[in-house]
Amino acid sequence: MEAQALLMRSLKLLRLRRGLGGAAFASTGLLLCGAVLHLLGGDLPPLAWAVVPVGAAIGALLPRDLERGLLWAGRRLGVGGRLAALWLVLAREEGGLAELLRRELCETKLEWIRLLTGRGTAATALSLSLSLAAFLLLPPISPSTGVVPSSELKEAVLPEEATSEPAPETEVAVQPAAPERLALPEDVATSLPFQDLLAEIYGLTPTEGPLASGELTDEVQAQQGLLRQLAQELSQLAPGGLSQTEQRALLPLIQQLAREDLREQLVRLVEQADEEAAQQAVQAMEAVRRAEEELMQKGSTPTARAGKGTEAGQGEGQPALATASGEGGVPAAGERPESLGEELAEEEGELAGLAPGEDSSGGEEPPLGQATAKPVAPEVRPGEGGARGYLAAGVPVEPEGAAPGDTAAYSPEEAELVLRARGVPLELRGVVRRYFEILSQGGD
Amino acid sequence: MITEAQVARAEQGFARLRATIAGAIVGQTRVVEVALWGLLSGGHVLLEGVPGLGKTLLVRTLAHALGLTFSRIQFTPDLMPADILGTNVFTEGEGFRFLPGPIFAHIVLADEINRATPKTQSALLEAMQERQVTAGGTTHPLEEPFFVLATQNPIEMEGTYPLPEAQLDRFLFKAEVTYPEEKELVEIIRRNTEGGGIALPAPVMSREDVLSAREVVAAYPVPGPLMEYAARLVLATHPRPGALETVKRYVRYGASPRGGLALIWGAKAHAFLAGRHHVEAGDIRTAALPALVHRLVLTFRAEAEGITPHRIVAEVLEEVPAP
Numbered sequence: 001m002e003a004q005a006l007l008m009r010s011l012k013l014l015r016l017r018r019g020l021g022g023a024a025f026a027s028t029g030l031l032l033c034g035a036v037l038h039l040l041g042g043d044l045p046p047l048a049w050a051v052v053p054v055g056a057a058i059g060a061l062l063p064r065d066l067e068r069g070l071l072w073a074g075r076r077l078g079v080g081g082r083l084a085a086l087w088l089v090l091a092r093e094e095g096g097l098a099e100l101l102r103r104e105l106c107e108t109k110l111e112w113i114r115l116l117t118g119r120g121t122a123a124t125a126l127s128l129s130l131s132l133a134a135f136l137l138l139p140p141i142s143p144s145t146g147v148v149p150s151s152e153l154k155e156a157v158l159p160e161e162a163t164s165e166p167a168p169e170t171e172v173a174v175q176p177a178a179p180e181r182l183a184l185p186e187d188v189a190t191s192l193p194f195q196d197l198l199a200e201i202y203g204l205t206p207t208e209g210p211l212a213s214g215e216l217t218d219e220v221q222a223q224q225g226l227l228r229q230l231a232q233e234l235s236q237l238a239p240g241g242l243s244q245t246e247q248r249a250l251l252p253l254i255q256q257l258a259r260e261d262l263r264e265q266l267v268r269l270v271e272q273a274d275e276e277a278a279q280q281a282v283q284a285m286e287a288v289r290r291a292e293e294e295l296m297q298k299g300s301t302p303t304a305r306a307g308k309g310t311e312a313g314q315g316e317g318q319p320a321l322a323t324a325s326g327e328g329g330v331p332a333a334g335e336r337p338e339s340l341g342e343e344l345a346e347e348e349g350e351l352a353g354l355a356p357g358e359d360s361s362g363g364e365e366p367p368l369g370q371a372t373a374k375p376v377a378p379e380v381r382p383g384e385g386g387a388r389g390y391l392a393a394g395v396p397v398e399p400e401g402a403a404p405g406d407t408a409a410y411s412p413e414e415a416e417l418v419l420r421a422r423g424v425p426l427e428l429r430g431v432v433r434r435y436f437e438i439l440s441q442g443g444d
Numbered sequence: 445m446i447t448e449a450q451v452a453r454a455e456q457g458f459a460r461l462r463a464t465i466a467g468a469i470v471g472q473t474r475v476v477e478v479a480l481w482g483l484l485s486g487g488h489v490l491l492e493g494v495p496g497l498g499k500t501l502l503v504r505t506l507a508h509a510l511g512l513t514f515s516r517i518q519f520t521p522d523l524m525p526a527d528i529l530g531t532n533v534f535t536e537g538e539g540f541r542f543l544p545g546p547i548f549a550h551i552v553l554a555d556e557i558n559r560a561t562p563k564t565q566s567a568l569l570e571a572m573q574e575r576q577v578t579a580g581g582t583t584h585p586l587e588e589p590f591f592v593l594a595t596q597n598p599i600e601m602e603g604t605y606p607l608p609e610a611q612l613d614r615f616l617f618k619a620e621v622t623y624p625e626e627k628e629l630v631e632i633i634r635r636n637t638e639g640g641g642i643a644l645p646a647p648v649m650s651r652e653d654v655l656s657a658r659e660v661v662a663a664y665p666v667p668g669p670l671m672e673y674a675a676r677l678v679l680a681t682h683p684r685p686g687a688l689e690t691v692k693r694y695v696r697y698g699a700s701p702r703g704g705l706a707l708i709w710g711a712k713a714h715a716f717l718a719g720r721h722h723v724e725a726g727d728i729r730t731a732a733l734p735a736l737v738h739r740l741v742l743t744f745r746a747e748a749e750g751i752t753p754h755r756i757v758a759e760v761l762e763e764v765p766a767p
Contacts, residue, residue: 065668065669067667067668067669068667068668068669068767070667071667071669071670071767080720080722080724081667081670081722081723081724082721082722084665084667084722085664085665085667085721085722085723086722087667088665088666088667089663089665092663092665093445094445094446094663094665095445095446095447096445096446096447096448096449096450096451097446097451097663097664097665097721099448100448100451100721101721101722104721
């Protein structure tokens, strides 16, 4: 190999090494920047990757000390300072020494790959790998625990109506404190009221604390299925009443009903063993289902409208809330079972301006099966009549001991629990909640 | 331009020379090596050692092996400059003519140079530096190769005049002649007491060979980083801010720029004698002690604490990183 060719190969490999080093350096820096941006929730612009070829070009083309590079290369190749010496004697046109050096170099087996390896390369590869790992694996910091991107912060700070307006820059830098979640008062049950009401309808009111939500749902579903099965069995009875065999088949199903009053009525009706009694039983069970439907309808309404209960009190198509009962002690369609009726009647009395627990009919419990005309409850407006009392009772939106400036808040479920625990009627809960929502937003 | 044949002839000639010297001188390989550095680089060498260690024999063997003219000057307190350089003498019919002194030789042994007065020392050292002698208004050049090997006794004795630092600096290298080992001493005794004594060798090289070898060594390339290394070593001997604590504490004056020249010349000569055609950092390190130790001026504290220039140079070599 010619002396010039030896030197050119060495210099090319040195340039390649420096180019790779420049690219690796640029990549490492870029990946670290990307990792930081990733932590902050951002991303590198695609144009940033142009830094890598630029770094490679700078590394390869930047003028360097050739003698120093060749001295290093000679050591890496195991030929000492011969490469650098060859470079110098060729520059001085010292042919004799150049030929001697070239011969010495050619006699040595040169492992050119060693110019691209070594501790420097390993360190570069390690730093590049670590940076790549950081870039790929680091999870972004969540806004609540770390720095929040300005875009997300703006959304968090500005109300929905104001997002279209330009926000002051200082507002972006302020991170609002997340609303503190408050513990419910001790006298408030932690189960959902809707499920509790459902449980009450089916006679599943727990005696020792609230059931777990899942258990309660299972129990309610089991009772629903039982009622459907009973209704189907009764509707398929042959004219002329129930045989003893049919009675024995139905009784185990009836005994599984959790609601005691319904169970007793059904037993009594089945024992009468006539078609009319069977139809009455079916209607009684239908009344329970309608009560459930009514409850579900109310539960899905954000704000209960005052006066709805009044309509229900007139017995118009709302059997669970109706106060009329059919003759013969059997609940007719639109009539309510007795125990459930107590609670609902209490709520209706409250709607009419009575104290909780006081019946609107003057405290007398109408006998089962006797239709009773109920007085029409006056229209209740928020802030008037009984509703004022409930508002004054202080639905604890602001917990005891809380500082005036606290931004504590209840979740809708927790607020519902509080309202229920404080005895606010179903129809007024939406009104009360809305009242305090208006207050909390600066209204009056 | 250096040719391959020239390089080869120089290498072969010095290989023979080393073998010849090794046959005459027992041991003292380091001293012989440094003497050859001086010969190859055109510098002068100061040999320091007590009498009787073969310094004179070394120089005479070298001169004979090279086939060069040789003269010995025994320095005494009453030696005058003219006794070294020569003088103009008047002869009838011819008038004044210059009678060359013993310095007009290729290899000069200045024995016990520290016994002469400073005036005489100065005359010799000036001729060493200028490579010429001026007498009676006429300049007489000294023929190359002009190589002075001076010896001095390290034992401080009455009637000696230690060389001043500026004159020590004129010597490119300094070598210390040490006592031989037991085996070497036995061999010395045997060679001097058996047979007809020590016979001086026949010439193995010519004057032209020596000059050619000098050209080859001078053409040896030294990469820039190695030059910078030599410069850093020299500067590291100076007690300046940032210097080694040892240097600041014990060195009054560091090595002169001639120290840097000596480092590179020594490195080149060492590489040549090692059979290489390029210089490594190791060559510079090897040349550091002979090139620098006699150029350091130590403080009184160093003398009081027994700190030698060798230790200073060794620490500098440890601290200054090689390229």
